[in-house]
Amino acid sequence: MRRRGFFALAAGVLVAAGCGANGAGSLVKRLFVLEPTADGHGWDRIAGRLATVVVQAGLARTAMAVERGGALGSAPRDAFGAFHGPFAREGRLLVTAMPMVAAAEIANTVAVVNAATPIARLVGDWSVLVVPSDSRLLTFEDFAARLRRNPAGLAVGGRPEGGSEHVLYGMIGKCLGVDARLLEYAGYLTPEDAVEGLQVGQVAALLGSARALRSEIAAGRLRPLAVSSGDRIDGIDAPTLREVDVRLEYSDWCGLLGPKDMSPEDRDAAIALCDRLDAAPGWRSLCAAHGWSRVYLSGDDFRQWLSTETARARGVLHELGLLKSSDTTCWGSCVRRP
Incomplete structure (x- = not known):
């Protein structure tokens, strides 16, 4: 009899490889995908879907979607606690998106790009x-x-x-x-x-x-x-x-962050998992089914882009009156005039 692949738990949903699954090539033994529950995050339930595909693609032996409460802007700083890995044994990744970036700026807390380790931008x-x-x-x-x-x-x-x-x-x-x-x-x-x-x-x-x-x-x-x-x-x-x-x-977008003090080895392993996830047929089918655009960036490319996007958002939030100050300046109009 085939073992059930889904187990309902208080903290979230655990996805485990069935009896016929081969976990020999998996990059992580247990993966926890942390998802903020704050209003306005905009990417509800993506953690559970991501966890399912990660296991189906053989990238992790088990994966669990875990909901995290609390303020959206401080989530990158608070979500991981004192966790330090190693990633291959028990990896933890936090779902992030544009609302989290804006919330951190409005709350005047540490910018998302500096409060955690940017791993990958997945979809838009x-x-x-x-x-x-x-x-x-x-x-x-x-x-x-x-x-x-x-x-x-x-x-x-x-x-x-x-x-x-x-x-x-x-x-x-x-x-x-x-x-x-x-x-x-x-x-x-x-x-x-x-x-x-x-x-x-x-x-x-x-x-x-x-x-x-x-x-x-x-x-x-x-x-x-x-x-x-x-x-x-x-x-x-x-x-x-x-x-x-x-x-x-x-584009609104959704990506993944790791703990702030990840070792180079753990960061490389997390990026490798995301690289393989983006290429997985199951993930591409899921994106098509939900109408998500794949806008994949990982590692240093994602970090650089996130820094630029944070500065762009910060400038607009300041002009909207939601921030007291801004590091950015608008140089001229964005409209092509005749």
Whole structure:
């Protein structure tokens, strides 16, 4: 009889290789994937799915998704405790994303890139700007003209304040030459709440996950004005921001961090696991099924990118009035003028 591969535990879900699985080539004996539970993180339940694929691909003998409470901004500092490895025996990785980066900046705690060891950026999620189907804002140009005319009079919704959509809205405003401090933004705990807020007129437009809003767009209940991706998105009839002369490309993203004081050997082992995960057919199928874009970066490349992305977010959060100071400066407009 084949042994069950899943065991429900109080701390999370443990995935174990079945009797027929070969763990001889695994990179880690036990892997714990830590997932923040704070509101607004935006990548709920990805840890469990990741743990399943890691075991199915033979990268770990067992893997457990573990929920971690507490403040989102301090998660990289608090999640690992006094754990020191070695990774091959008992590895621990923390799910991270753009909201965690922003939360750390807003809380004025240690930046995520410095509070832990950046291991890999795994997947991304493009955003779409939508309005109700009966909105008088027919195009992005209509939206931009109204925003320039009266920034405070155009309320835009998205996930919680300081999160990915709020940062993106600040970037759009900045690129359009609008004072970000005047932007009116409403944060909602869930995408469903945000869509409801749009439909009842609490906000005039909504920034949200293109993946999550695709069905509402397909049903004709929402009209897309622009997408934040570099190329157009299949199934969404809307230009990219670059096509409407806003030189901006932006994606919410999800990655993994290790403990701050990882040894070089443990860091290399964790990166090797992520390299093989990204190449695993099971992971690629999972990404396709959930509409996640694979945006893989690992090791020093991820660390450098995360440092740059943190600086970009910090500058926008400062202009939105959520930070007292900023290390970044905007040099000129992001819009191509005639």
